[in-house]
Amino acid sequence: MxxxxxxxxxxxxxxxxxxxxxxxxxxxxxxxxxxxxxxxxxxxxxxxxxxxxxxxxxxxxxxxxxxxxxxxxxxxxxxxxxxxxxxxxxxxxxxxxxxxxxxxxxxxxxxxxxxxxxxxxxxxxxxxxxxxxxxxxxxxxxxxxxxxxxxxxxxxxxxxxxxxxxxxxxxxxxxxxxxxxxxxxxxxxxxxxxxxxxxxxxxxxxxxxxxxxxxxxxxxxxxxxxxxxxxxxxxxxxxxxxxxxxxxxxxxxxxxxxxxxxxxxxxxxxxxxxxxxxxxxxxxxxxxxxxxxxxxxxxxxxxxxxxxxxxxxxxxxxxxxxxxxxxxxxxxxxxxxxxxxxxxxxxxxxxxxxxxxxxxxxxxxxxxxxxxxxxxxxxxxxxxxxxxxxxxxxxxxxxxxxxxxxxxxxxxxxxxxxIYGTRPFKYFGEGSTKSGQVRVGGQVEESAVKGFGPDDIRFTTKGDNLYAMGLDRPKDGAVLIKTLYAGNPYLDAPIKSIELLDGGKITWQQTPTGLKISLPPAGDGAFPYALRIRTN
The missing domain is CATH 3.20.20.80 (Glycosidases)
Structure with a gap:
């Protein structure tokens, strides 16, 4: 009751x-x-x-x-x-x-x-x-x-x-x-x-x-x-x-x-x-x-x-x-x-x-x-x-x-x-990290996106500059940007100079397999890096 x-x-x-x-x-x-x-x-x-x-x-x-x-x-x-x-x-x-x-x-x-x-x-x-x-x-x-x-x-x-x-x-x-x-x-x-x-x-x-x-x-x-x-x-x-x-x-x-x-x-x-x-x-x-x-x-x-x-x-x-x-x-x-x-x-x-x-x-x-x-x-x-x-x-x-x-x-x-004031490049980037399950409208759930790897590169442009940014800085400093290989269709002229925005010294070489870059070594927890690339 x-x-x-x-x-x-x-x-x-x-x-x-x-x-x-x-x-x-x-x-x-x-x-x-x-x-x-x-x-x-x-x-x-x-x-x-x-x-x-x-x-x-x-x-x-x-x-x-x-x-x-x-x-x-x-x-x-x-x-x-x-x-x-x-x-x-x-x-x-x-x-x-x-x-x-x-x-x-x-x-x-x-x-x-x-x-x-x-x-x-x-x-x-x-x-x-x-x-x-x-x-x-x-x-x-x-x-x-x-x-x-x-x-x-x-x-x-x-x-x-x-x-x-x-x-x-x-x-x-x-x-x-x-x-x-x-x-x-x-x-x-x-x-x-x-x-x-x-x-x-x-x-x-x-x-x-x-x-x-x-x-x-x-x-x-x-x-x-x-x-x-x-x-x-x-x-x-x-x-x-x-x-x-x-x-x-x-x-x-x-x-x-x-x-x-x-x-x-x-x-x-x-x-x-x-x-x-x-x-x-x-x-x-x-x-x-x-x-x-x-x-x-x-x-x-x-x-x-x-x-x-x-x-x-x-x-x-x-x-x-x-x-x-x-x-x-x-x-x-x-x-x-x-x-x-x-x-x-x-x-x-x-x-x-x-x-x-x-x-x-x-x-x-x-x-x-x-x-x-x-x-x-x-x-x-x-x-x-x-x-x-x-x-x-x-x-x-x-x-x-x-x-x-x-x-x-x-x-x-x-x-x-x-970052600021930039616009997209002809191709957003490259890398082996997969986005995961895609929802309607091309949206990828954050939980499906795993951490980025050293081969994940992204591009932006501003004026005559192309920027290439590595989402995970390699500990040994070795970078290969496949998109920017010698003779690639994305650049209107050969690369003239490349600078690391944080001021570190680098060496680079454009080859048929990609743009090879040697960065200063980095430790654990390093931030992504950014490169300023100029062409003739």
């Missing part, structure tokens, strides 16, 4: 609270004065913005008018920032906000053991602990510029529903709670003061279903007082091109599209970010590839591109699904790369930390040499590297990340001419 009564209480909690929360998107924001009017104003602004500029809300217009600007093509290297309330528990990864409500998930068990039941201590209760007392955006930007990065993209709102900017459409934001600072605005100001380009990322589309599992038992997700944070918490399905290893993918197959109110809220918040912060790049997460978002993707792109055009800029939208027509925006590959040279610019994003995008205790970290090798590989194929960092809850960047960024910066100060 006790078990039956418990089940009845559970069903009652879920059904009553779900009806209260899911019936109206506006109800979830009832604590914002004039919320409905503010959303309606933004929706009207979108249509007026589309009508006022050259970009229209159709794929032909967007494809015809969009061009990736030269600043992005020259920059090559940017910094991504995942920072939010999830950095307080700092357990496993930035999906803690969802996973803590999923029975059987390690985060769920960790939460029960550490903080108590989700009905008594929910995700909302981490917000007062998210004080960011050591957050110094100028210090962050100095580290990023010292690392050689040319642009920065903080996550303005992750899937957890807590905005990291000063929003007029919710009080669940960093300006009103937690740090009580406009984090995105402060980063934008500091970055622009140092000449960095500024963009932002929105993951809000996932929020419609993010907390659904908290509906299935007694948790604070079912309390209407917190609807502004936990949102609709709908049961929903995955977009067709979402990764198969997403958490709870088996529980999310029954498609239930977001309500019209939620979609309107998404459009209004996205427009708010565009208008308040004038980002040069916006990065949308996976869920906007769901079919219901297609008209909004066209409207958002047209509005944003027209707003950018009015400032004599070309805005960039980065996407990683199939929600944009090819040529209308910038394709991004999350924790992956292309296996070939792409004719159009693209971007790869990965993280210094291996297991999480946000800060997590006991994570492991990449090395500077391995990330430089990735950067070279990506740039040789006409791409940019967006490298993520996950700061701690107090606003400090972990020492492991700082060390990696400084190491990358030291290499780029010496070898940056082979």
């Amino acid at each position: 006790a078990r039956i009564n418990g089940l009845i209480r559970r069903v009652a909690v879920v059904s009553v609270s779900a009806l209260a929360l899911m019936g109206s998107g506006a109800a979830a924001q009832s604590n914002v004065p004039d919320y409905e009017a503010k959303v309606e104003t933004k929706l009207n602004e979108i249509q007026a913005g589309i009508a006022s500029g050259p970009f229209k809300s159709d794929w032909d217009s967007l494809r015809e008018g969009y061009r990736t600007p030269d600043w992005f093509r020259d920059a090559k290297f940017g910094i991504f920032i995942h920072w939010g309330v999830y950095s307080v528990p700092a357990f496993a990864n930035e999906w803690y906000s969802r996973n803590m409500y999923v029975p059987g998930n390690p985060a769920y068990e960790h939460h029960l053991k550490t903080y108590g039941p989700q009905s008594k201590f929910g995700y909302k209760d981490f917000i007062p602990m998210f004080k960011a007392e050591k957050f110094d955006p100028s210090a962050w930007v100095k580290l990023f510029t010292d690392a050689g990065a040319k642009y920065v993209i903080p996550v303005a709102e992750h899937c957890d529903g807590f905005a990291m900017y000063d929003s007029d459409l919710t009080v669940w934001d960093a300006a009103d709670m937690g740090p009580k600072r406009d984090v995105v605005g402060e980063i934008a100001k500091a970055a622009r003061a140092k000449g960095m380009h500024f963009g932002l990322s929105s993951h809000r589309a996932e929020h419609s279903w993010w907390y659904y599992m908290g509906r299935t038992y007694d948790s604070d997700v079912n309390d209407p007082k917190y609807a502004g944070l936990y949102g609709p918490a709908h049961r929903t399905g995955l977009p067709a091109d979402a990764p198969t290893n997403w958490p709870d993918s088996g529980q999310l197959q029954n498609w239930m599209p977001p309500s019209k109110a939620f979609l309107n809220d998404w459009s209004a918040r996205t427009t708010e970010l565009i208008d308040k912060y004038s980002p040069e790049l916006i990065y949308f997460d996976w869920w906007t590839s769901a079919p219901v978002y297609e008209p909004m993707m066209r409207d958002t792109a047209a509005y944003y591109y027209n707003r950018s055009k009015a400032r004599n800029e070309q805005g960039i939208i980065a996407y990683k699904g199939s929600q944009f027509a090819e040529g209308s925006a910038l394709f991004d590959m999350e924790r992956g790369k292309t296996d070939a040279l792409k004719l159009t610019p693209w971007q790869s994003d990965t993280s210094v930390s291996v297991h999480s995008w946000g800060y997590a205790q006991n994570d492991t970290y990449r090395t500077a040499p391995s990330l430089i090798a990735d950067l070279i590989d990506i740039v040789s194929k006409n791409g940019n590297l967006l490298l993520n960092v996950g700061p701690k809850a107090d606003g400090t960047i972990p020492a492991e990340i700082t060390t990696v960024l400084k190491g990358m910066g030291q290499w780029l100060k010496v070898n940056g001419e082979a």
